[in-house]
Amino acid sequence: MNNSENNTAPAPGAAEPSGFIRQMIARDLASGKHGGRVHTRFPPEPNGYLHIGHAKSICLNFTLAEENGGLCNLRFDDTNPLRESQEYVDAIKDNIRWLGFRWHGEVRYSSSYFEQLYEFARQLVRKGRAYVCALSPEEAREYRGTLTEPGRNSPWREREPEESLDLFARMRAGEFRDGELSLRAKIDMASPNINMRDPILYRIRHADHHQTGSQWCIYPTYDYTHCISDAIENITHSLCTLEFEDHRPLYDWILRYLDIESLRAASDLRDADVAYVLPEQTEFAKLRISYTMMGKRFLRAMVEEGKVDGWDDPRMPTLAGMRRRGYTPASIRNFCEAVGVTRSESLVDIGMLEHAIREDLDRNAPRAMCVTRPLKVVLSNFEAGRVDRLQMPRHPKREELGSREVSLTREIFIEREDFSENPPAGFKRLVAGGEVRLRGAYVIRCDEIVRNAGGGIDELRCSVDFNTLGKRPEGRKVKGVIHWVSASEGKEITVRLYDRLFLGENPAPKSVEEVFDGINPDSLVQLDGCVLEPGALDDAAGDHFQFERTGYFFRDRQAQTGGAAVFNRTISLRDTWKRTEV
């Protein structure tokens, strides 16, 4: 097929690309449609933090470019100064880099094209394809008609281009108030597609912009800006979500009625020896995940009303939150790949996301022991003062990760739920008079339960079978293995257990109140006084761990809780033990 030097397409014999977008790209490459180029872009509006849904789009755009030897721009679609800020710009750049993607060249801003956009608008006016309208926003809505009735022409629709040009210049000069005048495309007020009923191209907004300051008091709309920005950047494939499908005719209309030579002259490749081809928009379904709510407006409300700690609260589906929770870039990228890209709207089971992070962390996270709800155990035949320094592998399957030292002493802690006086059927842990293996150490037997005045269990007295280190006990089988930490050597830490933020499988809220009503009251459980094996706090040990038998945890270095280190539970271990209710 294609033998050109920069052919990065799958090797001969490799499977055909699968998925409608990859196939489209393969087709376009084969037909030379865009001169053999693939140039995508990720175009966020800096009006909030990025979430896992954006990650799908980021992965799509960047990997598509990567796979095809193409380029991907980062462009802030910053045409509405009222809702945007530099804080979001910075956070978004940071998130994308964290995911491991590198955009082509400098960061782009639609706002840096404002001057060209203004000039193109004048061109449309001169061609009689746009006019300055004096309908108020309310009147404009009335004139637009409804879904089933056509709209009516604005009384200003036939204004002479010269007059519109003059008015447009005076709009820019600040002679009018917000909403007093607007620039509209002259298309078709009777179109069944409401987006084609003379859409607004420019509106007056006396507001400072985070990039352009007080330079402008008129701002172009999304529809007008996006297609031209794509054309300026020589984007070939402009990917967006399904709700923009009805906007595609407008995207194409604007570019078609602009002089192509003037577009080329404004583009990045104006001096390059390549064919100038207009970008094309393709839509795909946005990501939805069960038990997860992704609406920006609602996420913002959660932050502003203090329902969570901030945009980076580990319960938030934001990239900042997931990062702090302990999700890795690889897990998110794998997840996005697994979920696929289609045009059908689906609700992905959150179990898929959980699988992706478990898969990565199982492979890569070093192991450690942490007791979250400590129960003291005194090893009666282990002399006080004695310290056994035991070696345990950092990872059960990856010897190359080396070993860690764990100290066994007379007094240790075990998990409260690893001891039971009334064990349910199939209980494999410690019971009165029973034996259990201390992970990486000896088998112990529970000889005595020491109670407090209230009848609660204070501690356990156990005896060690010293003939069981690294080998099976003689003459019997010990099924259970439990984790433990030395009482004297262990470090006290705080652990935060996270659960899903929302109770509903498909939270599709209509109002902010509804969002708040759906919050899981147990989405965060903080456990103080947990005990961790000391070596895990060394900086060299890293921040991701599997606390054996418990889950994957990530050290939260931003959290402040009076000295104790904080670990966030990224995700629990899979638990297939079928507990039978007693």
Added chain:
RNA sequence: UGGGGUGUCGCCAAGUGGUAAGGCACAAGGUUUUGAUCCUUGCAUUCGUUGGUUCGAAUCCAGCCACCCCAGCCA
């Protein structure tokens, strides 16, 4: 009920006229000093539905049904 879309296993998703990939979940075995991981096996006679075309249809045609999006000077 104007326009634009989508319907393949519980959840994602391949498939593009030649007789239903894969992943998640689930189930059953095996290994295991993590009830984890890993391994093995099972899991759609059927592709929203009804008709039609064809030797042959998830794939082509027609009708019907269900669901999603659009009436911001938001993106």
